[in-house]
Amino acid sequence: MKAYQSVAQFALSGRDADAACFRMLIEELEAADAGSDQDIRRAALSKNQRLWSMIMKANTLDTGVTSLEDRELFVTLADRSQRYGIRAILDPNLSLLPLIEIARNVLDGLEPASVKTEEPFDLNGIF
Structure with a gap:
C-alpha cells in the first residue's frame, strides 16, 4: 500500500492509480487462490480488507465529488468484499474467486475503453 501511495502521488491520475491498485490486488488474490501457501493467502486477504476499508471510508463522506448512487455502489461492493474476505480468512479452503471477480x-470500470476492448493474447495457438 505504501508503494501504491507513493506512485499515486507523483505519476498517475487518481483513476489510473486506482486501476493499478486493483490490478495488483487481482494478481495477489489469483496467486493466493492458485497456491497452497497460507501466508500468501493471508497477506492477499489482508490487502483486500485494507483496500476495501479505505474505499468504504472514502465513500461514506460526501465530498461532493462522487454521486450518491456511485458512493452507495462502492460502499455495497466494499461491504460484500469485506464480508466474504472475513469468511475466506476463517476458512482456508474457501475460493477467492468472488473477491477476484x-x-x-x-x-473494468476504471480502465479506459481502449484497454477494455483490447483482445487478450492467446497462448494456446503458439504451443
Whole structure:
C-alpha cells in the first residue's frame, strides 16, 4: 500500500492509480487462490480488507465529488468484499474467486475503453 501511495502521488491520475491498485490486488488474490501457501493467502486477504476499508471510508463522506448512487455502489461492493474476505480468512479452503471477480468488475470500470476492448493474447495457438 505504501508503494501504491507513493506512485499515486507523483505519476498517475487518481483513476489510473486506482486501476493499478486493483490490478495488483487481482494478481495477489489469483496467486493466493492458485497456491497452497497460507501466508500468501493471508497477506492477499489482508490487502483486500485494507483496500476495501479505505474505499468504504472514502465513500461514506460526501465530498461532493462522487454521486450518491456511485458512493452507495462502492460502499455495497466494499461491504460484500469485506464480508466474504472475513469468511475466506476463517476458512482456508474457501475460493477467492468472488473477491477476484469483484475486483475485476471495478477494474473494468476504471480502465479506459481502449484497454477494455483490447483482445487478450492467446497462448494456446503458439504451443
